[in-house]
Amino acid sequence: MAFNDESAEKRKSARLAILELANMISVPMSLNAVVRLNVADAIWQGGSNTPLSASQILQRIASTGSDPENLQRILRMLTSYGVFEEHLTNESSPLDGSASERKYSLTEIGKTLVTDAEGLSYAPYVLQHHQDALMKAWPLVHEAVLDPTTEAFVKANGEPAYDYYGKQEEMNELMLKAMSGVSVPFMKAMLDGYDGFKGVERLVDVGGSAGDCLRMILKKYPGVRHGINFDLPEVVAKAPNIPGNAAYPFS
Numbered sequence: 001m002a003f004n005d006e007s008a009e010k011r012k013s014a015r016l017a018i019l020e021l022a023n024m025i026s027v028p029m030s031l032n033a034v035v036r037l038n039v040a041d042a043i044w045q046g047g048s049n050t051p052l053s054a055s056q057i058l059q060r061i062a063s064t065g066s067d068p069e070n071l072q073r074i075l076r077m078l079t080s081y082g083v084f085e086e087h088l089t090n091e092s093s094p095l096d097g098s099a100s101e102r103k104y105s106l107t108e109i110g111k112t113l114v115t116d117a118e119g120l121s122y123a124p125y126v127l128q129h130h131q132d133a134l135m136k137a138w139p140l141v142h143e144a145v146l147d148p149t150t151e152a153f154v155k156a157n158g159e160p161a162y163d164y165y166g167k168q169e170e171m172n173e174l175m176l177k178a179m180s181g182v183s184v185p186f187m188k189a190m191l192d193g194y195d196g197f198k199g200v201e202r203l204v205d206v207g208g209s210a211g212d213c214l215r216m217i218l219k220k221y222p223g224v225r226h227g228i229n230f231d232l233p234e235v236v237a238k239a240p241n242i243p244g245n246a247a248y249p250f251s
């Protein structure tokens with residue numbers, strides 16, 4: 001196939017678009033980096049969300065020898081995806097000598113990574129989705145088309161995901177924390193607008209993970225006397241008991 005008009009606007013935009021797609025991995029990997037570095041909590045320290053430069057953020061999270069320029073690149077990348085807001089100050093930049101120093105605060109998206117009073121955030125979800133076992137499976141996605149008999153995760157890791165998580169305590173705990181971080185705010189919002197649990201006496205949450213959803217439903221609906229968290233044994237073993245739940249110790 002020959003393309004005669006390589007300078008046509010739509011060919012130029014198509015080439016830019018495919019380059020962006022080809023490099024898209026830099027976005028979740030940058031997100032993973034700021035979670036590992038705990039940048040959101042560093043900016044939010046004390047609830048102020050005062051814009052900070054990369055060097056000021058590093059003073060809160062890292063020892064000497066860290067590289068503010070590399071952090072700034074990551075922050076700028078994620079600013080373009082709405083995680084941070086960039087503020088150009090009147091002070092000159094000690095990093096690159098430019099007239100304005102760049103500072104960063106959290107947007108609403110960025111705030112989802114801040115650890116709340118219950119120790120929860122969306123940060124563990126980001127880590128869970130980029131753990132080594134999953135990262136090993138992604139390059140095998142095309143094999144799901146060519147040979148769908150074995151899923152990519154199994155090909156990469158030798159066993160299905162939940163078997164793998166169950167055997168690795170750290171991964172099991174990360175999965176539980178990731179689910180709690182996502183489900184607690186979701187469930188709060190859902191319970192504000194949904195009253196379908198009225199009149200229910202026995203409730204089974206299939207795949208209930210740490211039991212957060214069940215706990216929140218039981219708290220709002222004391223009429224639900226038996227709440228059963230039906231999950232894998234190693235997951236239920238880590239799930240805290242729900243006070244007042246008549247189903248214990250049978251969940």
Ligand SMILES: C[S@@+](CC[C@H](N)C(=O)[O-])C[C@H]1O[C@@H](n2cnc3c(N)ncnc32)[C@H](O)[C@@H]1O
Pocket residue numbers: 162179180183206207208209210212213230231232235
């Ligand atoms: C995506 S998580 C859902 C978490 C939970 N419903 C929430 O909203 O926080 C899926 C859950 O299904 C559980 N699960 C996977 N296979 C299962 C099985 N065979 N029997 C019971 N639970 C299982 C996992 O351990 C995990 O907790």
